[in-house]
Amino acid sequence: MFARSGLRSTQRVFAGARNGAINVTKRAASTSSGAEASPVRLNIAAAASTAVAIGSIAWYYHLYGPTAHAMTPAEEGLHATKYPWVHQQWFKTFDHQALRRGFQVYREVCAACHSLQRVPYRAFVGTILTVDEAKAMAEENEYDTEPNDQGEIEKRPGKLSDYLPAPYKNDEAARFANNGALPPDLSLMVKARHGGCDYIFSLLTGYPDEPPAGAQVGAGLNFNPYFPGTGIAMARVLYDDLVDYEDGTRASTSQMAKDVTEFLNWAAEPEMDDRKRTGLKVLVVTSILFAATVWVKRYKWAYLKSRKIAYAPPKDANVQHRQ
Amino acid sequence: MAQLGTVYNLFFRRNYAMLATVFTTAFAWEMLYDNTMNKVWDNINKGRQWKDIRQKYIQGADDE
Numbered sequence: 001m002f003a004r005s006g007l008r009s010t011q012r013v014f015a016g017a018r019n020g021a022i023n024v025t026k027r028a029a030s031t032s033s034g035a036e037a038s039p040v041r042l043n044i045a046a047a048a049s050t051a052v053a054i055g056s057i058a059w060y061y062h063l064y065g066p067t068a069h070a071m072t073p074a075e076e077g078l079h080a081t082k083y084p085w086v087h088q089q090w091f092k093t094f095d096h097q098a099l100r101r102g103f104q105v106y107r108e109v110c111a112a113c114h115s116l117q118r119v120p121y122r123a124f125v126g127t128i129l130t131v132d133e134a135k136a137m138a139e140e141n142e143y144d145t146e147p148n149d150q151g152e153i154e155k156r157p158g159k160l161s162d163y164l165p166a167p168y169k170n171d172e173a174a175r176f177a178n179n180g181a182l183p184p185d186l187s188l189m190v191k192a193r194h195g196g197c198d199y200i201f202s203l204l205t206g207y208p209d210e211p212p213a214g215a216q217v218g219a220g221l222n223f224n225p226y227f228p229g230t231g232i233a234m235a236r237v238l239y240d241d242l243v244d245y246e247d248g249t250r251a252s253t254s255q256m257a258k259d260v261t262e263f264l265n266w267a268a269e270p271e272m273d274d275r276k277r278t279g280l281k282v283l284v285v286t287s288i289l290f291a292a293t294v295w296v297k298r299y300k301w302a303y304l305k306s307r308k309i310a311y312a313p314p315k316d317a318n319v320q321h322r323q
Numbered sequence: 324m325a326q327l328g329t330v331y332n333l334f335f336r337r338n339y340a341m342l343a344t345v346f347t348t349a350f351a352w353e354m355l356y357d358n359t360m361n362k363v364w365d366n367i368n369k370g371r372q373w374k375d376i377r378q379k380y381i382q383g384a385d386d387e
Contacts, residue, residue: 091364091367091368092367092368092371093368095371096373097371100376128373130380130381273372277361280363281356281360284360
């Protein structure tokens, strides 16, 4: 008997969920009769609606809540450490001595595989090299001439207006020479990678002595946690005292990595020094103008802000009443 | 006030005088401001710019 009534009550609950309006009157009538006015049905209804609410929230969170990652953390690569680059401060230029060292590292190490095709020799004049040095360096390379009267293209020594030569004739040659991997052009590399300078520095100095246990390293690849996918075709190239710096700085691995990173930042943003200097001027002028604007506003508003409106009610004698 | 009156009569009363004043002060201010800010800039970046290290390499080139 009790089981039947309990069953009926649950049926009523579901019916009530379907059309509540009718059920309310029913329930009111039954409640007044007194016999089945148990709080059990109310409890069940509350529990059911709570379950539905929690369930729908959970379903919604399952659909839209968690961030969807297209790649695993290993495929993303380790996030590069943030380093306090002096040249990235608001009002600091590149350290041009470091640029000179970095260019030396590029020339002696990176240039074996990586091109720097968007940088002409003239860009070095007055930033990294003297005119004579830059000219001498350009003349070490041969470039195609314009066709002569017989239509032959000859070779001529480089000029300041020429761009740095690439180590390979084309991308296919570069791939062929590097086991199928293409060494990317480094001209804009600082702008082209997440983390910029931090990433390049971390990558250059982040090769472990041997890959950690369990890491999958493909054939011909090297393990570097900072490289997306961790398998990088470039092996570690910077070792202590690899380069002989002309200014006597000790060429530790991190020193070379720092210098070449700053140099690559210069290659990507050669206008940075001038840009920041103009920015300083603009900021100073605009802050003066802003202060003046604020002062003028306060000056003009002073009487509005400090005035006091008083209402003097007219005296009875002066009021003209309608007849 | 008398001096202000002279300034007004001399620079602002006639339109061409006003125009000349505006142009001249603009040029003068620009030069003054640029020079000052460049000095400030060079002071902030002492030893970092090419002109600070240029001397070492120019001398080396002269020896050859």
